[in-house]
Each structure stands twice: as C-alpha cells, then as structure tokens.
Amino acid sequence: HRLQKVETHAEVDPASDHRTIGTAQSLFTTHTSSPGAPFFQPDGTHIFNKLTAFLRAQYPAFGFCEVLTPTMYKQSLWEQSGHWANYKDDMFMVTGSSSHKPEAAPVEFSDGWMQPKKKFIDVREPEEFGLKPMNCPGHCLLFQSQRRSYRDLPIRYADFSPLHRNEISGALSGLTRVRRFHQDDGHIFCRPSQVKNEISKSLDFVRLVYQTLGLEDYALVLSTRPERDYIGTLDEWNRAEDQLKEALTASGKLWRTNVGDGAFYGPKIDVIVRDSDGKSHQTATIQLDFQLPKRFMLGYEAPAPDLEAKGETKLDPISRQKMGSVTPVMIHRAVLGSLERFMAILLEHHKGQLPFWLSPRQVIILTVTDHVPVKQHAKKLKDTLSNTAGDSMPKQIHHPTYIVDVDDSGDSISQKIVRARKKKYNLVCVVGARNFVGEQMEGNSATLDVNVTAQPNQRKTWDAIEKIKPGS
Amino acid sequence: HRLQKVETHAEVDPASDHRTIGTAQSLFTTHTSSPGAPFFQPDGTHIFNKLTAFLRAQYPAFGFCEVLTPTMYKQSLWEQSGHWANYKDDMFMVTGSSSHKPEAAPVEFSDGWMQPKKKFIDVREPEEFGLKPMNCPGHCLLFQSQRRSYRDLPIRYADFSPLHRNEISGALSGLTRVRRFHQDDGHIFCRPSQVKNEISKSLDFVRLVYQTLGLEDYALVLSTRPERDYIGTLDEWNRAEDQLKEALTASGKLWRTNVGDGAFYGPKIDVIVRDSDGKSHQTATIQLDFQLPKRFMLGYEAPAPDLEAKGETKLDPISRQKMGSVTPVMIHRAVLGSLERFMAILLEHHKGQLPFWLSPRQVIILTVTDHVPVKQHAKKLKDTLSNTAGDSMPKQIHHPTYIVDVDDSGDSISQKIVRARKKKYNLVCVVGARNFVGEQMEGNSATLDVNVTAQPNQRKTWDAIEKIKPGS
Numbered sequence: 001h002r003l004q005k006v007e008t009h010a011e012v013d014p015a016s017d018h019r020t021i022g023t024a025q026s027l028f029t030t031h032t033s034s035p036g037a038p039f040f041q042p043d044g045t046h047i048f049n050k051l052t053a054f055l056r057a058q059y060p061a062f063g064f065c066e067v068l069t070p071t072m073y074k075q076s077l078w079e080q081s082g083h084w085a086n087y088k089d090d091m092f093m094v095t096g097s098s099s100h101k102p103e104a105a106p107v108e109f110s111d112g113w114m115q116p117k118k119k120f121i122d123v124r125e126p127e128e129f130g131l132k133p134m135n136c137p138g139h140c141l142l143f144q145s146q147r148r149s150y151r152d153l154p155i156r157y158a159d160f161s162p163l164h165r166n167e168i169s170g171a172l173s174g175l176t177r178v179r180r181f182h183q184d185d186g187h188i189f190c191r192p193s194q195v196k197n198e199i200s201k202s203l204d205f206v207r208l209v210y211q212t213l214g215l216e217d218y219a220l221v222l223s224t225r226p227e228r229d230y231i232g233t234l235d236e237w238n239r240a241e242d243q244l245k246e247a248l249t250a251s252g253k254l255w256r257t258n259v260g261d262g263a264f265y266g267p268k269i270d271v272i273v274r275d276s277d278g279k280s281h282q283t284a285t286i287q288l289d290f291q292l293p294k295r296f297m298l299g300y301e302a303p304a305p306d307l308e309a310k311g312e313t314k315l316d317p318i319s320r321q322k323m324g325s326v327t328p329v330m331i332h333r334a335v336l337g338s339l340e341r342f343m344a345i346l347l348e349h350h351k352g353q354l355p356f357w358l359s360p361r362q363v364i365i366l367t368v369t370d371h372v373p374v375k376q377h378a379k380k381l382k383d384t385l386s387n388t389a390g391d392s393m394p395k396q397i398h399h400p401t402y403i404v405d406v407d408d409s410g411d412s413i414s415q416k417i418v419r420a421r422k423k424k425y426n427l428v429c430v431v432g433a434r435n436f437v438g439e440q441m442e443g444n445s446a447t448l449d450v451n452v453t454a455q456p457n458q459r460k461t462w463d464a465i466e467k468i469k470p471g472s
Numbered sequence: 473h474r475l476q477k478v479e480t481h482a483e484v485d486p487a488s489d490h491r492t493i494g495t496a497q498s499l500f501t502t503h504t505s506s507p508g509a510p511f512f513q514p515d516g517t518h519i520f521n522k523l524t525a526f527l528r529a530q531y532p533a534f535g536f537c538e539v540l541t542p543t544m545y546k547q548s549l550w551e552q553s554g555h556w557a558n559y560k561d562d563m564f565m566v567t568g569s570s571s572h573k574p575e576a577a578p579v580e581f582s583d584g585w586m587q588p589k590k591k592f593i594d595v596r597e598p599e600e601f602g603l604k605p606m607n608c609p610g611h612c613l614l615f616q617s618q619r620r621s622y623r624d625l626p627i628r629y630a631d632f633s634p635l636h637r638n639e640i641s642g643a644l645s646g647l648t649r650v651r652r653f654h655q656d657d658g659h660i661f662c663r664p665s666q667v668k669n670e671i672s673k674s675l676d677f678v679r680l681v682y683q684t685l686g687l688e689d690y691a692l693v694l695s696t697r698p699e700r701d702y703i704g705t706l707d708e709w710n711r712a713e714d715q716l717k718e719a720l721t722a723s724g725k726l727w728r729t730n731v732g733d734g735a736f737y738g739p740k741i742d743v744i745v746r747d748s749d750g751k752s753h754q755t756a757t758i759q760l761d762f763q764l765p766k767r768f769m770l771g772y773e774a775p776a777p778d779l780e781a782k783g784e785t786k787l788d789p790i791s792r793q794k795m796g797s798v799t800p801v802m803i804h805r806a807v808l809g810s811l812e813r814f815m816a817i818l819l820e821h822h823k824g825q826l827p828f829w830l831s832p833r834q835v836i837i838l839t840v841t842d843h844v845p846v847k848q849h850a851k852k853l854k855d856t857l858s859n860t861a862g863d864s865m866p867k868q869i870h871h872p873t874y875i876v877d878v879d880d881s882g883d884s885i886s887q888k889i890v891r892a893r894k895k896k897y898n899l900v901c902v903v904g905a906r907n908f909v910g911e912q913m914e915g916n917s918a919t920l921d922v923n924v925t926a927q928p929n930q931r932k933t934w935d936a937i938e939k940i941k942p943g944s
C-alpha cells in the first residue's frame with residue numbers, strides 16, 4: 001500500500017510527455033497555491049471520471065463494494081496503524097485554527113465507536129489530525145464497525161478518496177510527482193483459506209482492465225519473505241506464498257520471483273507494464289498484510305478457530321462446534337494504482353490520442369456550408385449524440401452520452417478538418433446540404449479519411465459509435 | 473456559498489430520524505478517530521453515488537462541466553478570497569509534519585501559475601494550508617488559468633469535492649451536523665447580460681431534480697440588497713435584482729422577497745423544501761457574487777467593455793471595435809446543497825423506503841423450496857439483473873445494473889417475506905419449482921402483495937424495473 005515511483009527505462013520524447021499533452025489539450029494545470037495538487041479542467045476530469053466509471057462497472061462482478069471514508073484521522077489512529085512511526089514525515093497534519101477553549105473531552109466507548117444518538121459535550125478538537133496518505137486504516141475501522149462471521153467473508157472495499165503525501169515540492173511535476181492523488185484503492189478481508197482465490201480474482205481483474213486499456217504487455221513479480229525482521233510465523237508465510245504462486249501459475253501470465261524482497265508484513269505481487277515507448281511502469285499491486293489486522297484487533301467468528309487460522313476448512317463435527325475469533329487476512333490491492341499517474345501513462349502510451357470511450361474529444365461535426373438548415377442539422381445531431389436536447393425530463397443515468405462539438409464557422413471544410421485532426425477528435429462527421437459523412441479516427445492514425453456519401457447517413461455515425469468498446 | 477443549517481419546524485418521529493434509519497440499514501456510521509466525518513458503508517455509498525450519477529447525467533444539458541480541484545490551498549489564497557478574514561475559525565489548517573529545512577523558495581510567476589516543465593528548487597513547504605470549506609476560490613483559479621473571451625461565457629464548473637468545516641464537536645451528529653461533507657457545488661461565470669438566463673436555467677434544474685426526488689413542495693425566497701455596507705454600485709444591484717425577479721416570475725413557482733436580507737456581495741435565491749413530515753429545509757441556493765471575481769481580478773475580453781459591464785449587448789459598429797477586459801458575474805449554485813444533509817432529508821421524507829432507482833436494496837429473490845434447480849434459477853436471475861455473470865469480458869459503463877440479493881435459506885417463504893419487508897426491498901421476487909413471481913413494493917406501502925403466477929415470468933420483473941424512472 002505504498003505509492004510506487006515510475007520506473008523509466010527509456011528517453012521521453014518531449015512531444016509525448018503527458019505534461020505537454022495535458023497543456024496542449026487543456027486537461028489539467030497547476031497553481032502555486034497548492035503545489036503538487038493538479039487542477040483537472042473539464043476534459044481531464046472527463047477522462048478521470050471515465051476511468052472510475054469503468055472500474056465501478058466492474059466492481060459488482062468482482063464482489064467489490066465502494067465505500068466513502070474520512071479524509072483525516074486523529075494522530076492516535078495513525079499511531080495504532082503504525083503509520084505514525086514509519087510515515088510521519090510524509091503526512092500532512094491538520095489542526096483547527098480556532099482559539100476556542102476545550103470545555104470537556106468527547107465521550108468515547110471502549111471500542112472507539114460513537115453511539116449515533118448520544119449527545120456529546122465537547123468543543124473544537126485540541127488533538128491533531130493526519131491527512132490520510134492511504135485508505136487502509138479507515139477500511140479497518142469499517143470492517144470493525146460490525147460483527148463479522150466467516151460467512152460474511154471475503155469483504156471487499158473499494159475507495160476513490162483523494163489522498164495526500166507530503167512530497168518535497170522541488171520534485172513535484174505533472175501527474176506523476178504529486179502531493180494529492182486518487183487511487184483505485186481496495187482492501188480485501190478474507191479467511192486464510194480464501195487467499196488463493198482472492199489473488200486469482202485480483203489477477204483476473206488486472207488482466208481485464210489492462211486488456212481493455214490496450215496495455216497487454218505486462219509482467220508479474222512476486223516478492224517473498226525477507227530473511228529477517230518479518231512478522232508472523234514461517235508457516236503463515238509459506239502457506240501464503242504457496243497460494244500466491246498457485247494463483248500466479250494459474251493466471252497463465254509470465255511471472256518471476258524477487259526472493260526476500262517482500263515487506264516485513266507480507267508478500268506481494270507487482271504488475272510491471274510496458275508502454276508503447278518501451279518504458280516500464282510499476283502500476284498494480286496486490287499486497288498481503290499480516291500486520292494491520294492485528295494492530296486493529298480485527299476478528300471474525302468461525303468454527304474451530306485454530307484450524308481456521310491455518311486455512312483448514314474441512315472440519316469434523318466435534319471441532320466444528322467450538323466457535324471463536326480469528327484474525328482475517330488483509331489484502332491491499334490497486335488495479336491502476338494512482339489514477340493521476342495512470343492517466344499520465346495512458347496519455348503517453350496513446351501519444352495523446354485516447355481511445356474513443358476515454359476521449360474527451362469524441363466527435364466533431366463539421367458543416368460544409370453555413371446555410372441555416374445545415375447548421376440546424378449539425379446542432380440536432382450534436383444534441384442527439386450528447387443527449388443535451390430539451391431539459392424538462394430528467395436524463396437517464398445509464399443513457400450513453402458522447403462529447404460532441406460542432407464547427408460551423410465560415411472556414412473551408414479543409415481548414416476545419418486540419419483543425420479537427422490537430423485537436424485529436426476520434427470521430428469526424430461532415431454535414432453538407434445533402435451530404436452526411438461519418439468516419440472514425442483510430443488510435444495513433446495520422447491520416448483522416450473522410451468518406452463523402454451522397455445521402456445523409458446518420459446510421460453510419462451510430463454504427464461507428466456502437467462498435468466502440470467498452471461502454472461510454 | 474455558506475452551509476445552511478436545517479430549519480426544523482416539527483418534531484421528529486424517532487423511528488424516522490435519519491440516524492436511526494442509517495444504523496438500522498447499515499448506511500453509515502461514525503468513529504471517534506474522525507468526529508463529524510461519516511463513514512459511508514456500501515449501501516450508503518450506493519445512495520451517494522446514485523445521487524451524484526443522477527446529477528452528472530443532467531450536467532451536459534445544463535452546460536455544466538465537472539472539474540477536480542485541490543483539497544487545500546495556502547493561507548495567502550484564503551487571504552485573497554476573503555475567507556481568512558471572515559471564516560478562519562471555521563477552517564482546518566494543514567502543515568507538513570516534516571523537520572526538513574527549506575532550501576529555497578519555490579519559483580513563482582507573476583500570475584501565480586506554475587509553468588509545467590520548469591524545474592523547481594524547493595523543499596517541504598513552510599507555509600500553512602487551509603483545508604477547503606468551499607470550492608469557489610479553486611474555481612476562480614481555474615477560470616483564471618486561461619484567456620477568456622465573451623464568446624466562451626457562460627463557463628459553468630461543477631465539483632463534488634469533499635469539504636471540511638471545523639464545527640464544534642459537541643454539535644456533531646449523523647449526516648446533518650458534520651465536519652466533512654460534499655456539495656453538488658457549481659459556479660457560473662457569465663456576462664452581466666446573461667444573469668437572467670442563468671438564473672432561469674438554474675431554477676429549471678432545481679425543478680427537474682426536486683420533481684424527480686418527489687420533493688415538489690418547495691418555495692423560492694429572494695434576498696435583496698442590504699441597506700448599507702454592500703459592495704458594488706446601486707445600478708449593478710438593481711440590474712441584477714431585476715433579472716432575478718424576472719427569472720423567478722418566469723419560473724411559475726411561488727416566490728417571496730426578504731428585503732435587505734442578501735449578503736453584502738450580492739443577492740440570492742434560496743429554495744425552501746417541505747418534507748413529508750411538514751419540516752422545512754433550506755437546500756438549494758443560487759447566490760450572485762460581485763466580490764470574488766474582483767478579488768481574483770477575473771476578466772474576459774469583450775467589445776465595448778463599458779457597455780458590456782452594464783449588460784448592454786446591442787452595439788453599434790464603432791463601439792464594437794474597442795475591445796477590453798470585463799469582470800464576469802459569478803454565481804454560486806447548489807441544487808441539493810450538502811449531499812449528506814440531502815440524503816438525511818430523503819431518508820426521513822421516504823421513511824427509510826427510498827424509491828427504486830436510489831435504493832440500495834432494489835430486488836430480493838426468495839426461493840420457495842431449497843431444490844437445486846430453484847436455487848440455480850435464483851442465482852441466474854440475480855446474475856442477470858446485477859450484471860455479475862462471467863468476468864472475462866469488461867462490463868459496459870452504461871449497462872443498467874441492479875442491487876439484487878437472494879434468500880435461498882431453509883426458512884419458510886412467509887418468514888422470508890417478513891424479513892424482506894423489514895429490510896425495505898423495493899422489489900420482491902419469489903422463485904418456485906414452477907412458479908416465478910415479481911411484484912413491486914412502492915413508497916411507504918406497508919403491505920407486500922405477491923402475485924403468484926403459474927409460469928416463470930421473468931418478463932414481469934423486467935417490466936417492473938423498466939418502468940421505474942429515472943435511470944438506474
């Protein structure tokens with residue numbers, strides 16, 4: 001659950017640097033009032049929202065439930081999680097600016113949870129808060145907030161919260177060296193016997209997403225137990241590493257082992273993706289954690305707790321009768337990792353020409369003449385495709401909408417086509433008095449073919465759009 | 473752009489208090505590690521996400537573009553915006569916890585914007601940041617980040633960022649007295665001549681959303697210029713108030729005036745909604761702001777700037793030739809206001825039984841027997857409705873999915889129906905060996921009618937779902 005740096009193995013062509021693309025396409029910008037916190041302009045936000053919508057659409061099939069958790073927690077929570085000891089310098093601290101004096105301490109209960117209907121006598125908090133650099137402690141608290149049985153597991157939380165890390169401002173740049181970012185963060189709480197299946201499902205998720213994004217060229221790396229100073233028993237590690245290896249082999253992907261390179265609290269699998277420039281990026285991570293569930297004293301009720309903890313589920317009737325609390329295995333997993341950094345990778349991988357479904361410039365309609373009926377037809381087409389016609393009925397949440405612009409200026413059609421190409425529209429439609437044309441610009445294609453047909457051909461546009469996968 | 477308090481005009485029935493509903497339905501919870509920052513559990517997050525998805529679906533038709541802006545800004549920005557002078561006690565302050573020493577100041581440019589490709593020599597910031605209590609200053613910076621012409625206006629930004637306000641912790645409770653919350657925040661930057669149209673569109677947006685949410689019973693209140701200490705000219709105020717009154721009259725809704733009750737920086741319209749208990753809540757706000765654009769020195773290029781500033785757009789050819797910079801009018805607007813508070817209102821208004829499209833418990837499938845084919849049919853139906861079948865192909869972003877549970881326990885069907893009713897499922901389907909039944913539980917209906925048909929009738933379920941509006 002640490003943010004990894006981009007590994008660069010090749011020189012960057014300045015024109016395909018994501019910062020150049022971001023500026024040229026008005027995707028994002030920065031300001032000295034908040035160094036390292038990108039401002040996403042409308043087109044950049046569109047890409048961000050498409051990525052999260054795509055992941056959200058996959059979550060039900062993979063059993064993930066999205067949750068919303070606080071931005072900051074008291075210092076005492078970070079002490080409990082261990083972040084205070086190891087991560088303090090990278091965290092931002094939050095205090096109330098008020099001069100109000102404390103009148104009384106807040107009422108707390110033994111397990112730390114507030115009863116919602118109690119009245120509190122309290123004032124502005126004197127205690128310091130830490131701005132969260134990761135979601136794990138919040139998800140542990142959510143797990144802890146209800147009684148859990150072995151029947152409830154696995155519980156899988158997903159969270160797109162903004163995260164903050166106090167990187168030195170000299171290193172801040174674009175979307176890759178930031179202080180504020182979002183992860184497609186997820187935490188799985190499972191039984192020891194479920195580790196292999198959860199790892200397999202996580203690797204399936206990675207494959208599905210990376211195939212969709214056109215980044216099939218990736219490798220898997222297993223980092224195993226360090227020789228010393230690890231927590232947990234040798235047995236726990238061996239069982240977990242065996243399950244990880246089985247899942248890796250079953251994935252059919254090439255994988256290798258970095259012996260002894262795991263964190264002290266558990267083994268992990270990293271995904272190393274290679275982009276179109278040959279650069280490698282460490283993106284997805286699947287990290288087992290034997291430590292955090294213990295620090296938060298997480299538990300679930302299961303029969304034969306001693307056997308359960310060893311991953312044994314075939315129980316005889318007598319041992320089944322004894323119920324007890326077992327510590328769940330926690331798995332941190334991110335499929336894209338930092339969404340900001342992944343957006344940078346995608347922009348560079350696709351040389352700024354994102355695939356249709358992710359693109360903030362999906363369709364442009366060019367008018368051949370400036371006759372009123374032609375302009376009206378262009379406007380009508382835009383309203384249909386972008387679902388912006390009328391406003392007396394609510395738009396359906398699941399109605400597909402496209403980003404459509406119109407160029408009905410007085411310029412010549414060839415000037416308009418040059419401009420549309422430069423602006424990287426995926427689909428360029430030309431509307432004339434009796435002509436309608438739709439053709440698609442794909443991938444890194446440098447040429448724009450405009451088929452001129454004799455009749456209006458709205459169907460063709462729809463067909464072009466319909467065949468694009470996924471969604472949008 | 474201030475957070476308004478709930479106005480309570482009636483006693484709350486404890487059973488319909490949103491905190492009781494939230495606990496009973498596992499929607500959200502709180503923890504002492506972050507007082508006033510609700511933890512949304514999966515079902516509460518589902519409601520939150522449906523509300524934002526619904527608003528997002530409306531944004532294109534109303535010309536709003538979503539943006540993503542930082543969580544914190546340097547103190548100097550809050551001084552510029554005026555929040556430091558007026559709002560300091562309600563803000564949280566952020567500092568790096570590091571002991572690193574500054575080596576050099578960051579390189580800044582005259583307009584405050586960083587050049588993306590420059591190298592900075594800098595270290596961890598010694599300056600304090602304020603955690604944002606509202607999005608307005610960030611949106612002003614975004615407006616300022618590019619050159620704007622009168623042709624670009626109106627520019628409308630929408631933002632769902634989490635916001636923080638340092639409320640005293642004794643007052644914190646549920647979703648209505650919080651420190652962390654989200655708004656369906658929006659800012660419109662427009663020409664003085666566009667104010668009336670923007671207000672009209674905002675009132676249309678309000679009507680559309682409130683009708684969809686079953687909250688048609690609302691009133692509009694115009695707050696006008698205070699007698700003294702206002703900024704701007706009397707002319708500016710009169711022109712603006714006239715446009716607001718015209719838009720209010722054109723809305724066809726009842727409205728009244730609170731004379732002199734406007735903020736010193738501009739007039740506003742409040743929406744006061746009455747819920748099913750007769751309680752009134754101030755929710756939506758449309759607030760004109762003559763001040764913030766001046767504090768940020770915002771401008772756009774227009775012909776005949778003196779006339780443009782007065783809202784005059786009919787220009788003769790000579791005055792049209794002189795271009796110059798004009799200060800845009802800024803409109804703060806929120807349709808729901810705090811999403812957390814609105815969720816509380818909806819939960820109480822609907823007595824915990826949310827309409828189908830918002831509900832986190834949309835469908836439950838009950839098995840009449842525990843025969844394997846019946847269980848399999850239930851499972852298949854669930855996979856179809858919830859779009860969870862298979863995982864080798866990505867799910868489409870716009871494919872409708874439903875929240876579907878299955879009760880295939882060994883309990884009797886009447887026990888299962890009682891349990892389903894108690895859990896507030898909107899649609900209860902009963903699957904038997906040769907029977908399939910779907911019927912809908914609507915609104916506050918206390919009775920559950922189960923039609924038993926002779927044949928499996930999957931079509932009926934789909935029909936019931938299809939007819940529910942909007943979306944989902």
Ligand SMILES: [Zn+2]
Nearest residue numbers: 001134136332
């Ligand atoms: Zn984590």
Ligand SMILES: [Zn+2]
Nearest residue numbers: 473606608804
């Ligand atoms: Zn505002």
